[in-house]
Amino acid sequence: MSNPVTESGAIPMPRQSREERQQHILNAALRCVRRSGFHGASMSDIASEAKMSVGVIYRYFANKEAIVEAIVANDLAEMRAMFAEWESVPDDALLDTLLDTLERAIEHKYTLNNAGLALEVLAEAARNPRVAAIVERADVQERDLGRSLYRRISPGRNQGQLEARGEIISMIFDGMMIRAISNPQSDRQALLAALRQVMTVLFTLPDHP
Secondary structure, three states: OOOOOOOOOOOOOOOOOHHHHHHHHHHHHHHHHHHHHHHHOOHHHHHHHHOOOHHHHHHHOOOHHHHHHHHHHHHHHHHHHHHHHHOOOOHHHHHHHHHHOHHHHHHHHHOHHHHHHHHHHHHHHHHOHHHHHHHHHHHHHHHHHHHHHHHHHOOOOOHHHHHHHHHHHHHHHHHHHHHHHHOOOOOHHHHHHHHHHHHHHHHHOOOOO
């Protein structure tokens, strides 16, 4: 027997928790964004993809900026979880532990869906001040997480040097998303070997005068 359809054209969803339904909508939004970009994905498009009415979508997300905020929050939560795993690692083993995660990080950054979505968020931030504010707030939190990690690996380092080297690391990983699109066939193993060397130098090279 086919599912009944409401007057709005939406198919009634199985009973779900609020969090499950919110994630269902967010997943639908991600598919729309990957097809059409944030600028081209309307709330009605997202509702159609989620098989819900537009009114239901607005109960969970007031606007597209709220969807961006949820996407950014998910990414930040994943980052926090990863950093939480490192809290139990002894300081003198932390650099090696970090280097061991680089292969996974490269694969994540070079996955086209991940790279494309991140660049869509940044493109929207470039034209939408509200999205720019969301991205900037998330970046502050990510830098705070990184700073706490870098201090453990390089205790006593000059604060300015710590900030500068952390910024370079962010530039490297952000740049990977561009390279994932412009040079998707790059040699990942060669990249991994070079990146391990670069990260080791950044964390161990003494401060310059």
